[in-house]
Amino acid sequence: MTSSQPLSGKHIVVTRPRGQAASFIDKIEAAGGMVHFVPMLAFRSFSDGRETKRLQQLPTYDWIIVTSKNGVDFFFQQLKGKGIDYNTVIKSRFAAIGTKTAEVLQSYGFHAEYIPEKFSADQFAEEISRGHFKAEKVLIPKGNLARTAIADALRVKGMTADEWIVYETYFPEEEKRHVMDLLTANQTDVLTFTSPSAVRHFMEAAEEANIHTLQESVVACIGPVTKKEADRFGLHTQICPEVYTSESLAEAIVRYFRKEED
Template sequence: LDHCLQRMILYDWIIFTSANGVRAVLDRLAALGRDVRDLRGPRVCAIGPKTAAALEALRVKVSLVPPEYRAEAIFEGLKKEKLKGKNILIPRARVARDVLPGELRKAGAAVDVVEVYRTVLPAENRSGVLGLLRERAFSAITFTSSSTVSNFVEMLGREEAGRLTAGIPVASIGPITAEKARSLGIETAVMPAEYTIPALVEALAEYFKRGRGRTGEKEEKGS
């Protein structure tokens, strides 16, 4: 990462796929005695509004936010330009899909992918989560990324995770997360049209609202 940040002027684009990535890069720039002005050389892409807001709060101009907040949509937005020979930096989590860098390279871009943070499994929470799931203490389970699904299943074990989530509505932030959950035996009941946490909360609230409405209608008809 340090090597990339010290040659930031050579990049045509820097693509941020999360607000965590923005914070990690800014922290590292500060450690190197640099600052946010280094981000004003290349054009900047943010995967969604939260990431864009983190950049704009630093007065960094965001040139591209795709209409759909996923890697495929970023590529669709960038491929409208001539990508051959472009230098692109993608600072991201250690565990991430390779769709975007792969497609950019196929289009002729030189892509540097650097790990700037990790999503890790907390060691102390397994027994507490197990107990709450067994007691059916949750009204819903939310997954905000594929890595949260992977960590959840790793923490509980695949068989136990599938058994204990059965009958509890699962809300996934988007299709990639929902597909990851499905591949591990967990079906998604709620997914927002916009892949953001506020939209996920709204979709979950609407899900429960509709459920209560149906219950009320049945009770009224039976009275």
């Protein structure tokens, strides 16, 4: 193995959703890794019964907080599907968790005026608690599995926070057999997870394959929330970057195996 190819001979399982994994896979393959792409999550539009009310109230929100790429995409899909001009929210200011989410927001013509120091809901909630973020009335378009940490922190500080579920996450059943085959063939040198849901779905497939230990696999998680879920299933996370992005995760995996060479 050479220093330029620290992942040579390593089977890297990528569970990131389809459409969001390309740059991550590119970095892994550039370091010599053999990628097994098994997206553990898929997304679809969701109706929570509050669309009419939320859409009518759009002009009343001084801030809109988007927490993920999907939150941005499905929020604007809701507007487009109802024939609502994006200029309806032109007076709202936007906050985004992470630079990648901000970039997607920019593609719709809106700028994120606030991004928390670390790209997580818990960090945002902490900054709200410390008085770093202030608003009067906030809308949070989100997924069905997203936690309420940000809304809770806003309400504690006396701000109005309305949550709106605009998409749902589900397990693409067709990938379950793929995971089971990989586990049976022992082609899981590195397991990568970028969300707690991906961990749960992967472990569900592992249980169906009657594999209850993955101690020989290196586990890499994008951040502390995902790591906590992996720990709950008894996985020992060896890699968890300081910056919660897929690019940082790929770089951390490369560094981990480069150290093994030294």
